[in-house]
Amino acid sequence: MTWHVAEDDLRAYAQGELAPPLLWSADAHLTGCAPCRARLAEAADPIALDAAWERLDAELDAPRPGPVERLLARLGVAEHTARLLAATPVLRRSWLLSVLFLLVMTVLAVRVADQPMLFLALAPLLPLAGVALSYGPSLDPTYEMAVVAPLHGFRLLMIRTVAVLTAGLVFNGLASLALPGYGLLALAWLLPALALTGTGLALSTRLGSVLAPALVGGGWLALLAVAAVSSRTPGTLAPFTAAGQGAAACVALLAALLLYQSRDRFDARPLGGFHDGGAV
Structure with missing residues (x-):
């Protein structure tokens, strides 16, 4: 010394x-x-x-804050909120890289096969899956920490949902820019994505944080299969037409209303506190 x-x-x-x-x-x-x-x-x-x-x-x-947590703190986010957001599984590098890889491969497949429906069918599922993996005792490693955080359960869920949606929509938006030849059709995934995510969250208070998004995702794929069989115009599916986009917007608004009305359930059963459809 x-x-x-x-x-x-x-x-x-x-x-x-x-x-x-x-x-x-x-x-x-x-x-x-x-x-x-x-x-x-x-x-x-x-x-x-x-x-x-x-x-x-x-x-x-004491745990050392990571770069995401430090950035959130500098932006004015409360320390406990920043830690809960930084610990969100789908905001970690592994998930983000997986989503990016999947989108890149999908864009390449669309360019080779000239089938934009491949991208439009996949893109709405990614935000749904991302939000579903961000809460609930069976999926969130920081679930107990989130339950005791000094926040309304619904508010915390919305904070995480906005963070996950922001990351997912940014990636999807960048992928859409890689398909300039399809014009506005390349953005037709946005309203279905909001509709699916909102519906999954609204149903999670009754069906659980795993079963609800799984059923919503399966329903989306079934809808696309029916639309493909009944389509009269090759290469065009009903959910991505003007009428389909209007329907998606209505579903998104209805799901948001139902989610808001059931907001107190996220305190009675914090953050979708269910196990495979059963209440904790």
Whole structure:
């Protein structure tokens, strides 16, 4: 060691009166300097010294915020909210890279086969799956932390939903830009995506956080299959026509209304607290 904690600072540290950043410097120095620890033991009150070491242990054991959490905190998001958002499974790198890879492969397939319906059928399912994987005891590793957070359960669900939707819609939007030859048709996934996500959330209060989105996704695929069989215009499916888009908008509004009306259920059964359709 080329320096030691000053006598006045050491006395203030022992009395719990040393303020940052000198406090942090003294903490770091004392962990590796035996002479200073000996001086501290001679000058300190044992109770105050134990409290100081407990504080140091707590700071060393405290989880270090990741880049996403630090960014959210700088944007003004409350610390506990930022931690819950950063821990959302589908906001992690593995999920985002998987979604990006899937969209890239789908865009390449559309370009090769000249079938935009491939992309339009897949794109609405990604936000639905992303939101479904962001809450519920069987899917969210931070579920217990979310339950005890000082937030209304519905508000916390909406915060996570907006975050996941933002990430998913940005990726889908970038994929749409890679299909300029299809014009506005390349954006026809947006309203169905909002309709599917809203419906999945609204039904989750009754069917659970796993069964509800699974049924909604299966219903979407069944609707596309029926539309493909009954389509009179090759390469065009009813959900992506003007009438279909209007219907999707109506479903999205209705689902939002039902979700708002059932908002208190997310406190009675926090964040969709169900296991495969059964209440916790």
